[in-house]
Amino acid sequence: MEPDRTAVPPQAATAPGQPDNPKQAGWRSRIATRHVLRWETGLAVVVVAIGVLGVSTSSEFLTSNNIFNLGLQSGEIAIMALPMTLIIISGEIDLSVASIMGMSSALLGYLFGQGWPLPAIFVVIALVGVVAGAINGLLITRLGLPSLAVTIGTLGLYRGVADIVLGPHTISNFPAAYANIGVDAVPHTDLSFSAAVFIVLAVVFGAVLHFTPAGRSIYAMGASPEAAAFAGIRVKRIKTLLYIASGVICSLAGVLLTFRLSTSVNSNGLGLELDVVAVVLLGGVSIFGGRGTIIGVVLGVLAFAGIQNALLLTNFNQEAASIPVGGLLLVSVFVPNVAAFSRRLRDLISRRSRAVPAATGSGHD
Amino acid sequence: MSTTLAPPREPSGAPADVGSRRLTDRVFRVRESGIIAVLALFVLITAVVQPRFVSSSNIQFILVDTAVYALVALGETMVIITRNVDLSVQSVLALSAYLSAGLFGHVHGIPIPVVFLVGLGIGLACGAANGLMVSLGRVPSLVVTLATLYIIQGIDILVVGGNEVVASSLPSGFVAIPNVTIFGIPWLAIAVAAVIGAGAYYLRSFRSGRELYAIGSNPEGAQLAGIPVARRVFTAFTLCGGIAGVGGVLWAAQYQTINSSAGGTNFSLIVIAAVVVGGVAIFGGSGSAVGAAIGALLLGTINVALDVLGISDFWDQAIAGFLLLLAITLDRGISVRLAEALRKRSARDGT
Numbered sequence: 001m002e003p004d005r006t007a008v009p010p011q012a013a014t015a016p017g018q019p020d021n022p023k024q025a026g027w028r029s030r031i032a033t034r035h036v037l038r039w040e041t042g043l044a045v046v047v048v049a050i051g052v053l054g055v056s057t058s059s060e061f062l063t064s065n066n067i068f069n070l071g072l073q074s075g076e077i078a079i080m081a082l083p084m085t086l087i088i089i090s091g092e093i094d095l096s097v098a099s100i101m102g103m104s105s106a107l108l109g110y111l112f113g114q115g116w117p118l119p120a121i122f123v124v125i126a127l128v129g130v131v132a133g134a135i136n137g138l139l140i141t142r143l144g145l146p147s148l149a150v151t152i153g154t155l156g157l158y159r160g161v162a163d164i165v166l167g168p169h170t171i172s173n174f175p176a177a178y179a180n181i182g183v184d185a186v187p188h189t190d191l192s193f194s195a196a197v198f199i200v201l202a203v204v205f206g207a208v209l210h211f212t213p214a215g216r217s218i219y220a221m222g223a224s225p226e227a228a229a230f231a232g233i234r235v236k237r238i239k240t241l242l243y244i245a246s247g248v249i250c251s252l253a254g255v256l257l258t259f260r261l262s263t264s265v266n267s268n269g270l271g272l273e274l275d276v277v278a279v280v281l282l283g284g285v286s287i288f289g290g291r292g293t294i295i296g297v298v299l300g301v302l303a304f305a306g307i308q309n310a311l312l313l314t315n316f317n318q319e320a321a322s323i324p325v326g327g328l329l330l331v332s333v334f335v336p337n338v339a340a341f342s343r344r345l346r347d348l349i350s351r352r353s354r355a356v357p358a359a360t361g362s363g364h365d
Numbered sequence: 366m367s368t369t370l371a372p373p374r375e376p377s378g379a380p381a382d383v384g385s386r387r388l389t390d391r392v393f394r395v396r397e398s399g400i401i402a403v404l405a406l407f408v409l410i411t412a413v414v415q416p417r418f419v420s421s422s423n424i425q426f427i428l429v430d431t432a433v434y435a436l437v438a439l440g441e442t443m444v445i446i447t448r449n450v451d452l453s454v455q456s457v458l459a460l461s462a463y464l465s466a467g468l469f470g471h472v473h474g475i476p477i478p479v480v481f482l483v484g485l486g487i488g489l490a491c492g493a494a495n496g497l498m499v500s501l502g503r504v505p506s507l508v509v510t511l512a513t514l515y516i517i518q519g520i521d522i523l524v525v526g527g528n529e530v531v532a533s534s535l536p537s538g539f540v541a542i543p544n545v546t547i548f549g550i551p552w553l554a555i556a557v558a559a560v561i562g563a564g565a566y567y568l569r570s571f572r573s574g575r576e577l578y579a580i581g582s583n584p585e586g587a588q589l590a591g592i593p594v595a596r597r598v599f600t601a602f603t604l605c606g607g608i609a610g611v612g613g614v615l616w617a618a619q620y621q622t623i624n625s626s627a628g629g630t631n632f633s634l635i636v637i638a639a640v641v642v643g644g645v646a647i648f649g650g651s652g653s654a655v656g657a658a659i660g661a662l663l664l665g666t667i668n669v670a671l672d673v674l675g676i677s678d679f680w681d682q683a684i685a686g687f688l689l690l691l692a693i694t695l696d697r698g699i700s701v702r703l704a705e706a707l708r709k710r711s712a713r714d715g716t
Contacts, residue, residue: 028482095634145693148450149647152638153689160683167679180442266679271630274452276509319625326515330498333508362599 027237039284043299046328050306058313064190065311072182072260074305075194076101076253077272082086082198082205083246088208089282091289092140092147092224092241097250098272099158100132104254106162108169109264119179121283125251131311132158133247137240144293155273158242162266169262180262194256201249206294214238222289279304303328371527393710400644403688404663411670412425418673426556429543431665433458433619437612437632438565438639438657440492440605443641446568447601448581448649449506453495454609455632461487461613462627463525470534477539482613484605484644488525491517492573492606496599506602513634518625525625530619542618553615558658565654577601582651638685639664642692646700663688 080097084182087094104125111121136154140147148286181193188198209215221228229235257265285292307328308321327363370644384541396549413417443452465484484608495513499506532540545552580587588594617623629635637647643660645652664685671680 004538013707096526139690139694143697145697146647148695149641151687152634152641153693155634156638156682156689158686160680160686163679163682164677167677274514275513278515281508281511287508317522318524322515322520322522323519326512326519329508329512330517333512334502359438 010132016152018222019119038297039332040293040299042335043282043284043296043303043332044143047299047302047306050303050310054160054306054310054313057310058095060313061310064185066313067190068185069200070305070309071192071195072188073308074301075192075198076257076269077279078198078261078301079194079201079253079256080246080250080272080276081241081283081301082201082294084276084280085283085285085292085294086205086218087147087207087239087242087246088277088285088287089289089292090218090327091225092239093149093151093243093277093287094136094147094243095274095277096132096136096154096244096245098156098269098301099146099155099162099248100129100250101254101257101272102162102266103132103158103165104129105264105268106166106266107171108255110165111328112174112264113169113171118175122255126248127257129247129249129251131243132251134240136247142242143237150208151271153332156309159252159266159270162268165264166264171266172262174259174262178259179262181256182262192260194253194260197252197256202294204296207292218242219290220292222286275304278329282329284332284349299364378572388540394554398661400642400659400692404659404666407663407666407670411674413675415675418670423673424556425551426548427662427665427669429551429619430669431662432551432553432557433612433615434541434636434639434665435561435658436615436659437609437636438559438643438661438696439654440608441636441640441650442645443564443568443577443601443644443653444506445637445645445647446454446577446649447598447653448579448584449499449598449601450510450637450647451492451495451602451605452507452510452633452637453491454605454612454636455513455607455628456514457488457491457606458613458616458621458632459515459627460491460521460524461610462617462623463521463613463625465614466530466539466617466623468534469536469539470530475534480539481611481614484610488610488613489603489607490602493599495606496602500598501593521657522625527639529533529622529624530617534619535621537617540621542615542663543586561658563656568654570640573597573600578650581646581651583650586632636661638689642689644692646696647693660692691708 051061080101084094084097090216106120107125112118116124132154133272136147136151138153139145139150147351185191186196187195191199209218217228217233217238220231220233220315221238225235254269257268260270279300281287281295281300282303283292283297285297304325305322311317311321311324333360374377380435404511408419417484437458441454442453461484465480465488468480470485471572491513495506495510498509498513499505502509542555545549547555568577576592576597577589579592580592580597613627616627619628640652641647641656641660642663643652643656646661667684667688668678668681671684672678
C-alpha cells in the first residue's frame, strides 16, 4: 500500500507523539499533552469504561464463565490481528486472512474425512499457510503490485480453494480432545484456548516489533520504503516474510476456529478480514504505515471484544455492536488529526508571537 | 478510451507531445480490448463446448444478474480514480434495499419512481457522510468507509430487527423490473448501460470528470493546479453512495425477499474486484467506467459459464480470484512497458 492513499497532506498523518522543535518554549507541557493525546491512552480509558459499563449493567460481566466466552468469541480475530499489525505498519495490507483461515479449516475437515492422522494434517496446513503467504508476498514485493488489489484477488482464490476442497460438505466428527477447546478453558484459568494462544503470540510479536532490529526496520519501511531500501534494509524480503508469517498464523487460527465450532465448512471465517483490519486500526495503527504498537492492538482487541460482549449481556441486538465499533474507529482516525490540527494552530500562534517568520518544518498549513 | 496515467519519470501533462499521446491512446486501447478479448474468449470457448450458453434466455440471465454489480462498479470507479476507496457500498445497498422496498408495505400504492428516489436519497446521504469525512476531515478513506460500513450495517440490523420485506408486499410492476425485455434485451441491462455510458462520458469529457483523474494521479499536484480537490472527492463519494442506493432498490426488485443481509457478505470487495479486473488502477488516476462494467460482466459470466459447463459452482471464487491477479499483473506489465516507451520516445525527440 502506498503511503499516500488519500489527498491528505503529509503532516496530517504525522504521529501526535513526534516531537516538535524541542527548543521552543513550553515543550515540557507539550510532552505531557502528547502522552495524554496518545491514542493508546484514550483507548485504555475506553476499555476501562466498557468494563465499568459491563459490570454495572450485568452482574455476569466479570464472571469466569463470561471472561471465557469473551476470549472464545474474539480469539481467532485477535490472533490474526497480530501479523496484520506488522503488515500494516510496514505499509501494506492483507485482506486474504479470513480466506486463508477458511482454506485451512476446509483442508483440516477434508483430510480428516479422508482418514489422515491429525498431526500430519497440521503439518500440511502449516505448509499451505506458508505457500499462501508466500504467493501474496512475492506478488506484492517481486512484481511490485499493490497489496490491496493482490489480497482482494487471493481473498477470492483462497476462499475458492476452500470451496473446491470441501464443496457442500460439512465435517464435524472431530475427536473430543480437540473439539473441547470450544467448551473448556485452559486449566487453572478462565482463558479460552485461543485467548491463551493470542497472549503468547502477542508477547512474541510485541518483542519482535519493539525490541529487534527487524522490528525497527518494519517501522522504517512503513514510514518511507525508499529511504529504508537505501538504508540497506531488505524491504522486499522482510515484507515477504511478514506475509508468510500471516499465512501460517491465519492457518493456525483456522484450526482453532474449526475445533471451537467442531465444524469444517467452506464458509468458515467468511468476512472476518474487515474485522481484523478494524481491530488493528482501532488499536491506533496508521493505515499509511510506520506507526502503531502491539499494546495498542491488544487494547483494540479488548475494546472490540468488550463492546460485543457487553451488548450480548444487555440483550441488545449483538450484531448491532458494529455501530459502537465503527464509531470508535472513526474517533481513532480523527483524534490523531485533531492533534495534528492543534499543533499546526500552535505553530502558527508561536510564529506570530515571535514576529519572525520561522522556517516552516511541517509544510503548508 | 483515453485515460490519463502519469508515468513515473514523465512530467505529467506534457502538452505538445502528440506522438506520445497517440502511443498512450493505442496502449490503452489495448488495455481495454484485453479485457474484452478475455471475455470474448471465455464466451467463445463456453459456447463451443455448450451451445446452450449463448441462448437468449441465458444471456438475459447474465445481463440481469450482472446489472447491479456493474452499476455500483460505476460509483466505485469514480471513487477509486481519485485514489480513494469506498468499502461501505454493501451496507448502503442493504439499507436502501430494505427501507425503500419496505415502503410498499407501509405506504399503500406508492409510485415506483418515488421508491427509487427514496433509495437514491438514502444512498446520497450515506455517500455525502463518507465524502464529508474524507475530504474535509482529511482522513484515509479506507478507514472512514470501513467504519461507516460497520455503522450503516449496524443501523440496518437495528432497523430490520427480525423482520423482512416479503415478495407478496411488492407490487407486480416492481417485481417485473428484472424480467421486462425490449427486443430480447432486458430493460434493466439497457438502463444500467445507459447510466454507465453517461458516467463514462462524464469522466472522459467533462472538466470536473477529468479532474478526478488528475486528483488520483497526483493529489498534491492537483491541489496546486487549482483543482478543488475536496469538492471533487466529496462529489465522487456522494455519487458513489447514491448509485449504491439505487442499486439497493434494484436488488430488492431482483431478489424480493429482503432482510439485513441483502448484497451478501463480500459485496463491496466483489465490486472493487470487478473495478480492478476492468483495468482501473487501485491507486487512482487511470481506468474507465466502461472497463469496470466489463469487469463486472466478466465476473458474472464466469459464474454462469461454469454452471453451464457442468463445473461445480464451487470453482467460481477461485477462478475469479485468479483472474483478478492475472488482470493486475498484466496491467502492471503494460504500464511498465508504457513508461519505458514514453521515456525512449522523449529521449529520441530530445525533449
